[in-house]
Structure formats: structure tokens, C-alpha cells
Amino acid sequence: MSTQTQRIKSALLKxxxxxxxxxxxxxxxxxxxxxxxxxxxxxxxxxxxLLEADGIIYRENxxxxxxxxxxxxYDPSVHARISFMNYAQQQGFIPKSTLYQxxxxxxxxxxxxVMNTVVGKPLYHICRIRYLDxxxxxxxxxxxxxxxxxxxxxxxxxxxxxxxxRDDYGLIISRADFEMTxxxxxxxxxxxxxxLEGAAALKFHRRYFNEDGTIFEFDIEFWRxxxxxVAYEYNNNQPVRPF
Amino acid sequence: MSTQTQRIKSALLKxxxxxxxxxxxxxxxxxxxxxxxxxxxxxxxxxxxLLEADGIIYRENxxxxxxxxxxxxYDPSVHARISFMNYAQQQGFIPKSTLYQxxxxxxxxxxxxVMNTVVGKPLYHICRIRYLDxxxxxxxxxxxxxxxxxxxxxxxxxxxxxxxxRDDYGLIISRADFEMTxxxxxxxxxxxxxxLEGAAALKFHRRYFNEDGTIFEFDIEFWRxxxxxVAYEYNNNQPVRPF
DNA sequence: CAGTGGTCTAGACCACGCA
DNA sequence: GCGTGGTCTAGACCACTGC
Numbered sequence: 001m002s003t004q005t006q007r008i009k010s011a012l013l014k015x016x017x018x019x020x021x022x023x024x025x026x027x028x029x030x031x032x033x034x035x036x037x038x039x040x041x042x043x044x045x046x047x048x049x050l051l052e053a054d055g056i057i058y059r060e061n062x063x064x065x066x067x068x069x070x071x072x073x074y075d076p077s078v079h080a081r082i083s084f085m086n087y088a089q090q091q092g093f094i095p096k097s098t099l100y101q102x103x104x105x106x107x108x109x110x111x112x113x114v115m116n117t118v119v120g121k122p123l124y125h126i127c128r129i130r131y132l133d134x135x136x137x138x139x140x141x142x143x144x145x146x147x148x149x150x151x152x153x154x155x156x157x158x159x160x161x162x163x164x165x166r167d168d169y170g171l172i173i174s175r176a177d178f179e180m181t182x183x184x185x186x187x188x189x190x191x192x193x194x195x196l197e198g199a200a201a202l203k204f205h206r207r208y209f210n211e212d213g214t215i216f217e218f219d220i221e222f223w224r225x226x227x228x229x230v231a232y233e234y235n236n237n238q239p240v241r242p243f
Numbered sequence: 244m245s246t247q248t249q250r251i252k253s254a255l256l257k258x259x260x261x262x263x264x265x266x267x268x269x270x271x272x273x274x275x276x277x278x279x280x281x282x283x284x285x286x287x288x289x290x291x292x293l294l295e296a297d298g299i300i301y302r303e304n305x306x307x308x309x310x311x312x313x314x315x316x317y318d319p320s321v322h323a324r325i326s327f328m329n330y331a332q333q334q335g336f337i338p339k340s341t342l343y344q345x346x347x348x349x350x351x352x353x354x355x356x357v358m359n360t361v362v363g364k365p366l367y368h369i370c371r372i373r374y375l376d377x378x379x380x381x382x383x384x385x386x387x388x389x390x391x392x393x394x395x396x397x398x399x400x401x402x403x404x405x406x407x408x409r410d411d412y413g414l415i416i417s418r419a420d421f422e423m424t425x426x427x428x429x430x431x432x433x434x435x436x437x438x439l440e441g442a443a444a445l446k447f448h449r450r451y452f453n454e455d456g457t458i459f460e461f462d463i464e465f466w467r468x469x470x471x472x473v474a475y476e477y478n479n480n481q482p483v484r485p486f
Numbered sequence: 487c488a489g490t491g492g493t494c495t496a497g498a499c500c501a502c503g504c505a
Numbered sequence: 506g507c508g509t510g511g512t513c514t515a516g517a518c519c520a521c522t523g524c
Contacts, residue, residue, distance in 0.1 A: 042285075050441045054441075076477075077477040179474045180473040181472050182469070183297055183298060184293065197249075198297075199296075231422045232421055233418070233419075234319075234418065234419040
């Protein structure tokens with residue numbers, strides 16, 4: 001005993017595994033599917049939503065429904081050590097980065113508070129889009145202290161930024177912290193990722209501290225929720241006593 | 244220029260902030276709201292879904308829509324050090340735990356692989372539900388090696404388990420790892436949390452290693468997606484070199 | 487038992503992708 | 506320019522909540 005939606009979802013799951021064997025990626029049109037299952041588009045779309053929330057399928061705005069490729073394993077502390085391009089490649093993906101926007105801004109109240117500086121502080125605002133196998137999965141906003149890293153506007157923004165910070169500026173990260181929240185893609189981010197406004201997403205806030213304890217960079221990242229599995233290992237030199 | 248759904252969402256957002264001032268928690272019925280906004284229930288529910296995905300509101304199965312309380316800040320490594328009850332209290336919540344199920348099981352292929360042991364290994368399977376201010380937010384499955392922790396079935400399961408592991412068994416955690424994925428609540432978990440099957444959730448896998456490197460515990464946790472902000476600090480003794 | 491949320495139907499129009 | 510997905514309407518029935 002189960003609902004129409006659940007039965008369609010199960011049936012689609014079966015079809016999807018068969019499709020994957022065939023190497024096909026795109027699902028048939030909603031009208032074809034709703035006809036095949038003897039239901040309306042509304043009910044069919046409800047089943048598709050469930051699969052989408054599960055991360056089994058995803059949609060590109062007005063293009064249709066696709067089978068979700070395998071997830072990237074993502075260690076949130078990893079940006080402090082390895083570049084996106086490197087760890088994506090290590091896991092067998094073909095990564096790509098594009099520069100979406102480069103702006104000179106000044107800190108507003110929010111940025112000043114979170115970066116522990118004053119309102120009006122000059123910042124670079126760098127937006128990049130990250131792809132895995134040509135699928136856009138990450139919208140990245142970086143806010144970087146312009147006074148500490150002069151001339152950053154003249155370098156290539158599609159490579160590893162942190163490598164440049166080390167090589168060209170001698171910068172060393174002494175600490176980083178982050179926050180992660182499940183939320184939805186805002187309009188601009190959704191458009192950039194070929195997704196719909198309101199699609200589920202993982203939002204990261206990340207701050208980098210240099211050796212002085214100064215926050216030289218604050219990132220806001222939006223990931224497609226189905227693109228990553230966050231993984232982390234907690235390894236203490238001195239064993240941890242429970243409680 | 245925006246859609247009907249978006250306009251209703253914005254209007255609801257405004258109403259919600261006013262409701263919050265009044266201390267009210269439950270939204271008016273869908274029929275009342277759809278009438279007030281001059282639309283159908285379908286469209287109204289679409290707007291509610293967006294707010295739900297944002298974590299602004301949530302629903303309890305057949306009970307209606309409620310304003311989401313503040314999130315718990317959750318450090319995924321924290322279970323190795325502090326109990327749920329403690330860190331929830333530290334953040335001003337009134338936590339509660341209930342034992343949902345206690346079973347003796349044996350490792351199947353999946354559990355054997357993930358716990359690095361053999362199929363048929365006897366395990367305790369402990370399910371608990373965690374509440375914040377009477378709201379159920381977490382469904383917790385713990386699989387614990389019964390051969391290493393004999394007699395665990397006779398202790399109170401609603402307190403800190405790890406404290407007991409330390410005090411009664413002298414157990415020390417030397418390492419832990421975890422994985423986190425955005426997915427949906429399965430049927431049983433959804434029912435236990437008063438949620439709907441298919442509601443967005445955060446799933447954690449966590450493993451604890453003792454000093455021998457043996458995995459004595461494997462946890463599967465389902466959190467309501469809007470109940471937590473995952474936070475973590477990455478603090479190296481020796482500074483990290485970018486790239 | 488009244489009212490609610492969960493589910494479902496059978497249409498419609500429009501903007502956009504794609505060929 | 507056809508077909509698609511995105512959006513929206515105006516109903517309906519049922520199971521359950523809460524009184």
C-alpha cells in the first residue's frame with residue numbers, strides 16, 4: 001500500500017538503473033513519462049522531485065531531467081591544502097573553472113563583521129564557477145583583502161588562487177574555519193549553474209587566517225546539493241576521551 | 244517581474260517575521276492562506292515548499308506549517324568529546340533523548356564492510372530520537388560491537404553513551420571519520436520525526452576507532468535539514484601552506 | 487465531526503531550447 | 506516552429522488531527 005507518487009518513483013528508479021546501463025543520461029519528457037505511467041504531469045513531477053531531493057536525478061532549467069553523476073568527495077578543510085582542480089582530478093573527474101566576475105568592492109557591515117575589519121575596507125570580489133565533467137556544480141564567491149594582496153587583479157583567475165598566494169605573496173594559512181548550511185540557490189547562482197531558483201544547495205562559509213590571525217579571505221560557496229559527499233577525518237595525536 | 248509563487252513567498256516571509264514578533268509559531272491553514280493571496284492551494288504550497296527548502300518553515304505531518312526555530316551549531320567531530328545533551332544545553336536548547344529501539348543484530352555485508360569486520364559479527368543496534376525544545380530533529384542509529392562491549396543492553400540508553408563507554412569499559416577513542424550527504428528521510432525515520440517521507444535531510448555516517456584501530460561503533464544519523472548548521476575549525480599547529 | 491493537510495486529476499498558457 | 510519544462514487554475518477525495 002503506497003501512494004501513486006511512490007509507485008512512480010520506484011518504477012522510475014528501476015528505469016534509471018537500466019538507462020544508466022545504456023549510458024543514456026537524459027530522461028524522456030515529462031509528458032511521455034506521465035502518459036506511460038497513466039498519470040498527470042503534476043503527479044509525475046512530484047515523483048521526479050523526490051528523486052531529485054534524493055540526489056538520484058537533477059534538472060537543468062528548461063532542458064529536462066538527467067541522471068546524477070557520482071559525487072565528489074569533498075573535505076571542507078582541503079582548500080587549505082589542495083586546489084579544487086587537483087582533488088577533482090584525483091577522483092577521476094575532469095574539472096573546469098571559469099571566472100564569472102571580478103569586482104573591486106568595499107566591506108559592508110556584514111563583511112566587516114565576518115572578516116573582523118572595518119566597513120569600507122577595499123576587497124576583491126572574485127566569483128568563479130566550477131565544473132565537474134562539464135556539469136556546473138559550484139558557485140564560488142571569494143572576498144579577499146585588497147590591501148594585503150595588491151595586484152591580484154592582474155593574474156589568471158581560473159587556476160589555483162592559493163598557489164599564487166603562496167608563490168607570489170608568501171602567504172601562509174595558519175587557521176581556517178567554516179560553516180555549512182542546507183539552503184536554496186539564489187537567483188543569480190541558480191542561473192549560473194543552469195539550475196532553478198530555489199533548488200536545494202549546500203552553502204559554505206569559510207574564513208582563512210594568516211599567521212597574524214588576520215582574516216585575509218572569506219568565501220561563500222554554493223554547491224549543488226547532489227554534487228558532493230562531505231567527508232572528514234578526525235585524528236587526534238592524543239586519544240580522545242569520550243564525554 | 245517575477246512569478247506568482249515568488250511573490251507569495253516574499254509576502255509570507257514578511258508575515259512570518261511579524262508572526263515571530265507575536266511569538267506565534269504555526270502558520271494559518273493552507274486554504275486560508277491561498278484565499279488571502281488569491282491563488283490556489285497548489286501554488287501556495289509551492290511557495291511554502293520554497294520556504295521549507297530555505298529552512299524558514301517546516302511542516303509536521305498532517306499538523307501544519309511552523310516557523311523554524313534557530314539552528315543548532317553542530318561540530319561533527321564533537322560526539323567524540325561532548326555529549327549531545329551537553330552541547331545542546333550550552334547553546335540554550337532544552338535537549339531530550341528517547342530510546343526508539345534496541346536490537347541485537349549481526350553484521351550484514353554492508354555493515355561488515357564499513358566496520359571492517361566479518362559478516363555475522365554480533366552488534367547492538369540502538370536507535371534514539373533527539374529533540375531540541377520538544378522538536379524531534381535527529382534520528383540516530385548506532386551499531387556497536389557487542390563482543391567488545393558486553394552487557395551494554397542493561398544500561399540506560401537516554402544518557403551519554405560515550406560517557407558509559409569510558410567509565411564502565413575504559414574505552415578511548417583514538418580516531419573518528421565521517422561522511423555527510425544531503426538526501427531524504429526514509430519512511431520510518433520520517434514517521435519518527437513527525438516529518439514526511441521524502442523530506443530533505445542530512446545523513447551522517449560516522450565511525451569510531453579505538454586504540455587498536457578497531458571500529459567499535461558505526462553511526463548513521465538523519466538530521467532534519469533545517470535543524471543544524473555544521474561548523475568546523477581547522478587549526479593546525481604547524482601553519483598550512485596553500486596548495 | 488469539522489477542518490486540515492496529503493494526494494491526485496485534467497486541463498491551460500507561456501517562455502525557452504533545440505533543430 | 507514544434508515540443509519542452511515552468512507555472513497556474515479549479516476543482517476533488519481521503520485520512521488524519523484536534524476539539
